[in-house]
Amino acid sequence: SYVLTQPPSVSVAPGKTARITCGGNNIGTKSVHWYQQKPGQAPVLVIYYDSDRPSGIPERFSGSNSGNTATLTISRVEAGDEADYYCQVWDSSSDHLIFGAGTKLTVL
């Protein structure tokens, strides 16, 4: 079955740029969606269709997807961005929705 690979953790200083990757075989041919989850809370959609932002999500959040890697980029990182981030795709070969294992973003 299709596998999405995320780094377990990413650390970044406030004001800097964080990049969280999501690897998968030819993931560039799929639509990738990203979620933010803070402790004790339900996940929140932050990017859909690779690079679209839902209303209410800051412009600091952006996404890209090409080849074997999709990337969530958070610019001018703030303490409030500290959370777990998950990528997600639909695998049409198995008719399954797939999540990456998640990346814990730590703001130093």
Next chain:
Amino acid sequence: EVQLVESGGGLVQPGGSLRLSCAVSGFPLSSYWMTWVRQAPGKGLEWVANIKQDGSDKYHVDSVKGRFTISRDNAKNSLYLQMNSLRAEDTAVYYCARQGIAGTKTPNGWFDPWGQGTLVTVSS
């Protein structure tokens, strides 16, 4: 305001059954694919099942096939997950979520918004 509220979680013995419900408001349930996602304690997100607007198409993750069944009652604005033959590894917070955009024919979509989740604990 769009709202999804799960209920029905609790403590159940291995081999037992539970039925989760998700009451929705603020949007026409009949226009959207809906999904269940779970999260075991300290673990990541795992998709469980999704269902088409009219209930004609359903997909379940392999680990729950034959044990769990997703269903919906659009007239009651409700989504359900019938869970039978529960195992310890089914212990998790179960979230319902609205999927994709209204009217889409494909299950290939994102989840927004999510409910607050309901905890299912399978233990003797």
